[in-house]
Amino acid sequence: MTASPRDRADAPPRLALSQISKSFPGVKANEDISLSVRAGEIHAVLGENGAGKSTLVKIIYGVQQADGGSIAWNGETVSIPSPKAARRLGIGMVFQHFSLFDAMTVIENIALGLDEAVDRDELKARVAKVLESYSLPLDPEREVHTLSVGERQRIEIVRCLLQKPKLLIMDEPTSVLTPQEVDRLFETLRQIAAQGCSILYISHKLHEIKALCDTATILRGGRVVGTCDPKVETTRRMAELMIGSELRSIEGAHGGTAGMARLAVSDLSMPGEPPFGTHLKEISFEARAGEILGIAGVAGNGQAELLTALSGERLAASPQMIMLDGKPVATTGAGERRAAGLACVPEERNGHAAVPDFSLAENAILTARYRLPLAPQGFIRLGAVKRFAQAVIGRFDVRTTGPAAPARALSGGNLQKFIMGREIGQEPGVLVVSQPTWGVDAGAAAAIRQALVDLAAKGSAVVVISQDLDELLELADRLCVINEGRLTPPRAVADLKIEEIGLMMGGIHGQPEGAAAHA
Amino acid sequence: MSDAILVSIIMTLVASSTPILLAALGELVVEKSGVLNLGVEGMMLCGAVAGFAVAFSTGSIALGLVASVLAGIATAMVFAVLTLSLTANQVATGLALTIFGIGTSSLIGAGFVGKTIERLGPVFPAALSEHPWLRALFGHDIVVYLSLALVLGVSWFLSRTRPGLILRAVGENDASAHAIGYPVIAIRYAAVAFGGALAGLGGAYFSLALTPMWADRLTAGRGWIALALVVFSAWKPGRLLLGAYLFGAVMTFELQAKAAGISWIAPEVLAMAPYLATIAVLTMMSLGRKTGRLDAPACLGKPFSAP
Known part of the structure; x- marks a missing residue:
C-alpha cells in the first residue's frame, strides 16, 4: 500500500x-x-x-x-x-498562480481564504501572531496590487498557516x-x-x-x-x-570563432521609466558574429530597460548609439529593427512577448512577419503561418493542442519554448533574449540552450541577459555584468574565475540585504 | 421663493431620483459580483407593468409593489440563465433583455393604456407633514425611505460583512474565488436576482407613485441613466446616492423650467438635460483619472465557467 x-x-x-x-x-x-x-x-x-x-x-x-x-x-x-x-x-x-484579489487588502484576502467567519480584530491579532512567529514581513492593510511577488506568496502562506x-x-x-x-x-x-x-x-x-x-x-x-x-x-x-533519457551536454558551446561586430552599442544612456525604472548609463558593448555574449546581474539593475532600448520599444537620443550590421538604428522603431535582423525576447511572456488571448499561430505572425513571408502586402497567408507555428511546436517540443491554442492556455515553460522557437526560427542576425530558460524544465532548457548555440554557430550574434550564472557560464563566450544601469567591459568566460565575477558584480553584495528586507 | 415652493421642488427631486437610485443600487451589486447586466431598462419596464397590472386588478398598491419585485427577479433570471449557466455574451444578452422588456411590457400593458389608479401615498400620518419643512422630511412614501435604507444596507453589506466580501471577491477574480472554493455562479445568480428585484421596484415607482397610470415605455430610458450612475459612483453606494439626487435635480429643473414657462431654452433641449448631464459627468470622470481604471471590478462582464 x-x-x-x-x-x-x-x-x-x-x-x-x-x-x-x-x-x-x-x-x-x-x-x-x-x-x-x-x-x-x-x-x-x-x-x-x-x-x-x-x-x-x-x-x-x-x-x-x-x-x-x-x-x-x-x-x-x-x-x-x-x-x-x-x-x-x-x-x-499554496498555488503556483496565487488566488489573490488585487484590489483588496492583505487582511481581506486572508479573510476570504478562511472557511469560517472570523471577527476582523481577532483575525488581525491571529495574523500578527503568525507573521511574528515566522518572522515574515507583511503589512496587513496594504492593497495586494502594491505588493511584490514574494509578498503575495507570503499572503498565501499565512492564509494556510492560520488553519x-x-x-x-x-x-x-x-x-x-x-x-x-x-x-x-x-x-x-x-x-x-x-x-x-x-x-x-x-x-x-x-x-x-x-x-x-x-x-x-x-x-x-x-x-x-x-x-x-x-x-x-x-x-x-x-x-x-x-x-527519461540521458541528459545531453551542450555541444559546440564556447566555439569562440567570433567574427565582425553585428550589434555595437556605444555610450547608450537613457532615463529609466518613471517611477522606479533604472537609468541606463553609458552602456557600450559589441556582440560579434558567431558568439554568445552573456549579461549577468541581480534583477532590477537595468536589464529590462536595456532590453527595451535594444528592441526599439524605447528610442535613444542619437542614431549612432546602437549600430546593427554597421547601420545606425538607435532611433528607429521595433518593427524596422526586426526587419533589419534584430530580434528580442523580453522576460514577461504573457502580455509582452505574447498576446494571451491570441492563438499561437497569431502570436507567430506578430513578430515573424518581418522576416518571413507570412503576411506579404498585409494579407495573412494562413497556410504558411500554420506551418511555421507547427514547425516551432514540433522542434521545441511545445506541449499544446496545436497552433490554434490560445497563448494563455500554455504553461509558462511551454509558452517560453514557443516564443524562443518563434524567434530562433526566423534566424535573426542578432538575437537578444532575457531569461531564456526561466521556468522551463531541464530537458527543454537544454534544447533551448542548444538552439542558441546553434544559432550563433550559423553566424548570428546572441546576447543572453540572465540571472542564472550557471546558465551564462555554460553558454556564453564572453560575459559582462550589469549593475545599477552600468555595464562592465566584457571578459572571456574561458579565463574567468568565479571570484572575478563576484568582483565584477561589485556593489551588488550590499543589495540583497536591502532587497530581502523589502521583498 | 416661498418655503412651500422650495419644499415642493425637494419633493419632486426626491421622487424623481428614487427609481434611478433603486435600479442603480441593484446594478451596483450585480456589477460588484462581476456581471454586467445592461438590461436594467427592460427589467424596470417589466416591474412597472406587473406592478400596475396587479395594483389595478386587486386595488392594492402593496401587492403591486410585491409583484413588481417578483417580475424584476423573473426577468433577471432570463438573463442569468443565458449568461451565467450558458455563458452567453453579457453585453449582447443585456441589450436583448432591454428589447425583450420593452416588448413584454407593451404586450401586457396594452389593455391598461390610459387607465389610472390611486397613487402610493405618504407613509406617515398627514399630521406630521402639515408644516412645509416637516413635509420634506416625513411626507414621502415608503419606497423613498426604503431606498435610503437600502443604500445604507448595501454599503454596510459590501464593506462590513463576510458575504459582501465574498461577493466582491467573485467580481474581482472569479477564478481565484472558485479555487478557494466559493460558488461563483450561485453568488452571481443571487446578485443578478437582487439587481432584478430593485430594478423591478424602481420601475413600479413610475407606474404606482410618479405617474399612477400606464403608458407605453413609461420609464423613458431611466434604466440607462442608472447604468451610467453606477460608473459615475465608482461602484460606491454613497456616491451613488449623491449621483442619483444630482440627476433628480437636473430632471426637476427641466420640469420647473417648463412649468415656469421659460421660453429662451427650447423644450427639446430641456428634455435632453439629464442625458447631457450623464455624458458630461462620465467624461469628467475619465478625465479626472490618470489610470483609466475607474475602480471597476476586474472581472466585470467576463464569462466564467468552472474548469
Whole structure:
C-alpha cells in the first residue's frame, strides 16, 4: 500500500496515496501513483512540465477527483470531494498562480481564504501572531496590487498557516521569485516542517529540491519512475530519471570563432521609466558574429530597460548609439529593427512577448512577419503561418493542442519554448533574449540552450541577459555584468574565475540585504 | 421663493431620483459580483407593468409593489440563465433583455393604456407633514425611505460583512474565488436576482407613485441613466446616492423650467438635460483619472465557467 521504504510500521504516514489514476480526454495524467509523506517531512514531487504533478496535487487538495486509487490520511482511508474538505482534514495549498484579489487588502484576502467567519480584530491579532512567529514581513492593510511577488506568496502562506495545517502543498513556489526571496521562503518552510507540518513540494528545479527536501518522488508521463533521497542522489541522475533519457551536454558551446561586430552599442544612456525604472548609463558593448555574449546581474539593475532600448520599444537620443550590421538604428522603431535582423525576447511572456488571448499561430505572425513571408502586402497567408507555428511546436517540443491554442492556455515553460522557437526560427542576425530558460524544465532548457548555440554557430550574434550564472557560464563566450544601469567591459568566460565575477558584480553584495528586507 | 415652493421642488427631486437610485443600487451589486447586466431598462419596464397590472386588478398598491419585485427577479433570471449557466455574451444578452422588456411590457400593458389608479401615498400620518419643512422630511412614501435604507444596507453589506466580501471577491477574480472554493455562479445568480428585484421596484415607482397610470415605455430610458450612475459612483453606494439626487435635480429643473414657462431654452433641449448631464459627468470622470481604471471590478462582464 505504501511506496516509500522509509515508512515505519508503527506510525502510519500522514498522507499515503495508493495507485491514484486520473485521465483526461486524450491523455492519462496520472497512472498508478503511490507515495507517502511522513509527519514533518519535506517531500518533493519532481517532474517535467506535463508529468502530472499538478493533477496529482489537485486530487490531493480536492480540486479534482481521481478515477481510481485511494487516499489515506493518518492511516485512515478518506475521500476529498472539495478543497473545503481538504482544509478540514488539515491540508493547505499554496498555488503556483496565487488566488489573490488585487484590489483588496492583505487582511481581506486572508479573510476570504478562511472557511469560517472570523471577527476582523481577532483575525488581525491571529495574523500578527503568525507573521511574528515566522518572522515574515507583511503589512496587513496594504492593497495586494502594491505588493511584490514574494509578498503575495507570503499572503498565501499565512492564509494556510492560520488553519494550522498538517500538510502544506507548495506548487512550483519559486517559479516567480527572485533568488533572495527563494532563500527567505526556504527558511520559512524549514521552520514550518520543524514544527511537525509535512510539506509536499512540487518542482522541477533540482538544486532547490537538493537544498530543501528529505525525499523525492519522481514522475514522468503520469507515472512514478523513482523515489530517492535528493541529498544523496546526484543532480544528474535525478534529471535523467525526470526526462527519461540521458541528459545531453551542450555541444559546440564556447566555439569562440567570433567574427565582425553585428550589434555595437556605444555610450547608450537613457532615463529609466518613471517611477522606479533604472537609468541606463553609458552602456557600450559589441556582440560579434558567431558568439554568445552573456549579461549577468541581480534583477532590477537595468536589464529590462536595456532590453527595451535594444528592441526599439524605447528610442535613444542619437542614431549612432546602437549600430546593427554597421547601420545606425538607435532611433528607429521595433518593427524596422526586426526587419533589419534584430530580434528580442523580453522576460514577461504573457502580455509582452505574447498576446494571451491570441492563438499561437497569431502570436507567430506578430513578430515573424518581418522576416518571413507570412503576411506579404498585409494579407495573412494562413497556410504558411500554420506551418511555421507547427514547425516551432514540433522542434521545441511545445506541449499544446496545436497552433490554434490560445497563448494563455500554455504553461509558462511551454509558452517560453514557443516564443524562443518563434524567434530562433526566423534566424535573426542578432538575437537578444532575457531569461531564456526561466521556468522551463531541464530537458527543454537544454534544447533551448542548444538552439542558441546553434544559432550563433550559423553566424548570428546572441546576447543572453540572465540571472542564472550557471546558465551564462555554460553558454556564453564572453560575459559582462550589469549593475545599477552600468555595464562592465566584457571578459572571456574561458579565463574567468568565479571570484572575478563576484568582483565584477561589485556593489551588488550590499543589495540583497536591502532587497530581502523589502521583498 | 416661498418655503412651500422650495419644499415642493425637494419633493419632486426626491421622487424623481428614487427609481434611478433603486435600479442603480441593484446594478451596483450585480456589477460588484462581476456581471454586467445592461438590461436594467427592460427589467424596470417589466416591474412597472406587473406592478400596475396587479395594483389595478386587486386595488392594492402593496401587492403591486410585491409583484413588481417578483417580475424584476423573473426577468433577471432570463438573463442569468443565458449568461451565467450558458455563458452567453453579457453585453449582447443585456441589450436583448432591454428589447425583450420593452416588448413584454407593451404586450401586457396594452389593455391598461390610459387607465389610472390611486397613487402610493405618504407613509406617515398627514399630521406630521402639515408644516412645509416637516413635509420634506416625513411626507414621502415608503419606497423613498426604503431606498435610503437600502443604500445604507448595501454599503454596510459590501464593506462590513463576510458575504459582501465574498461577493466582491467573485467580481474581482472569479477564478481565484472558485479555487478557494466559493460558488461563483450561485453568488452571481443571487446578485443578478437582487439587481432584478430593485430594478423591478424602481420601475413600479413610475407606474404606482410618479405617474399612477400606464403608458407605453413609461420609464423613458431611466434604466440607462442608472447604468451610467453606477460608473459615475465608482461602484460606491454613497456616491451613488449623491449621483442619483444630482440627476433628480437636473430632471426637476427641466420640469420647473417648463412649468415656469421659460421660453429662451427650447423644450427639446430641456428634455435632453439629464442625458447631457450623464455624458458630461462620465467624461469628467475619465478625465479626472490618470489610470483609466475607474475602480471597476476586474472581472466585470467576463464569462466564467468552472474548469
